[in-house]
Amino acid sequence: MFSEDAETLFWDFFDGNSAIKLLISPSDGAVMEANRSACLFYGYAPETFRGMSFFAINMMSEAEVRKHFELVISEAQRDFNVYHRCYDGDIVNVSVNFGLITFHGMELILAIVFDVTGERRALTASHLSQTQFLTVLNSMDAVIYVADLNSYEILFANRYMKDSFGEETEGRRCWEVIHGSGSPCKFCGNERLLEGVRRLEYRSMRNRLWYQFIDRAIVWIDGRLVRISIGIDITERKQLEQEIIGISEKERIRIGNDLHDGIGQYFTGIGFLTQVIKDKLAACGLPEKSIAEEIIGLIEEAKNHTRILAKGLSPVNMDKNGIFAAIGELRMDTERIFGSECSFLYDKNITVEDNFTATHIYYIVREAVNNAMRHGGAKHVDIIIKEWDEGIRIDVQDDGCGFNPDTVARGLGLNLMKYRADVIGGTLGISGGKNGGALISCIIPRFDGHAE
């Protein structure tokens, strides 16, 4: 039996705080007592609640509730997450902690009820918000990914990114996924992102498409600093740009070739015919022979002018080996003009059918050789053209003083070489050569010629 003090203490404990408590008879489920908080929570008057069946406020069947009681009595489980119905019909999600007590000689179940409806709603809302967020990101026609600022590890990639670069994107390094390279990109500006947004355009070495990226640093959900990159495919625009710029180049090359193969040939034919006239005038002893000789002299001059003009406009002859002939001449001219050694090696199986591509390769090599001689003070320069994967690789390596990375970025010559490499679908790289000089490499992965 409870002493008076103990009974007062129990009621204070039972009723004197805001926890929702019920005393239930395990045999028939009758609510023996319901505290004030319980009455407020469920909406029943104390006298109505007392004597009500606990099964009636449960959304589960009586049999299932009885199973819970059995688990509590056997001390197998005490906490249950269930749904209860309130007086006004509201369904509430509650977490119920059951305990066995003896009260006035009866074995009763003390149920302490926690309302978790708000928490559940918050969790559901959070899940919904995440799903909405991912749906938005995944439906965008843009590459969106998040990468760790220090490790370059991709933490998140949207559907477009995965469709563009493969499903296995998250967990790998950005430079590996986008360019297939083995080290961070030379143009990577991770360290400058803390200063603000960075916009850049580049071409993926893996899928060969051009992207315009907007990068910014943000704090990721786990607290670390990351880079969020949003990239739009601008390949079509780039191609159009290059085509427009290329029109004038192509026109120049066409005029050069027309001079060489058209006008130049006419002068040759006319020269021979004039010789015939001159011979005939001479045979007849006519003084007009001197006029014919003058015409022949003028034709010679015209032929030379045409040849020089054609070379200036189109330095590479229109045949599959034209590039090698032109670079061979460049090599000899370099030795003659600068007094340095210049070697030229190329794989004889390679041909470059497209004169436009060949001309750009020639200009890249010429600029690289000029840089080596004029700015690098090189005594030796090697030009190598060889096959590379499915394309070709052009190396110009010198033993000069190398490149100064601070000034090289501003050089017009270098930008022109990069532009030319872009136009023919290649990539230009600058690094240190074997002997301390510079190594300019241009790789054209798929080109109009072929490497057998």
Place this chain on the structure above:
Amino acid sequence: MQNRDIKIYIVDDHPVVRRGLGQFINSRDGFCICGEAGDAESAIADINDKNPDIVLVDINLKGTSGIDLIKAIRSRYSGVNVLVLSMHEENEYIERAMRAGAKGYILKNDSEELVFEAIASVIKNRIFLSDGIKDKVLESMFRKNGGREQTVALLTDREFEIFQLIGGGANTREIASALNLSASTIGTYRERIKTKLSILTPNELVKFAVQWVMNEKNKDSAQI
């Protein structure tokens, strides 16, 4: 030969050149044009009928190139000499033409009279190059060439890796195992390496690779 005209056949894809050159040659005693063609295919069939002493060939022809035409003429009609008349003054073309079997090479920019000088020389089976070309060819011949040692630079990374393993004494099976590739793939690589280095036999390749690897080691130890 002294008693009859030298018969010349012209192959040039520019009609104006064929016309001018033809009239010029025909205007001189002792020389006559026996035929002409604008492309290599027509020329090959026609040369057999016309039986020329000399064929004047332009390098730039539509379709089959002038170089291939020179090879075809030399292999089918060994008694017919070829003289190149071209716009191209680059060494690359001159060397290719001469290697293909041409006896002479003159430029369309040279003076017209030089054609007869060249024909007179070539008919006597003597090599003729116009002055500007001669200097360039000689310069090219006497310039310092690195030879086969340098051509190793033409190998791709994978070919170079295999070349080094060959030089280290590994056989095809061992290389295949080391690189996790099939023996037939290594065989293909070996053939490509041989082609790029102008090597004819497997033994020569092994010999050269071993020598190359040893030289590289010596260079390294000399630097240390």
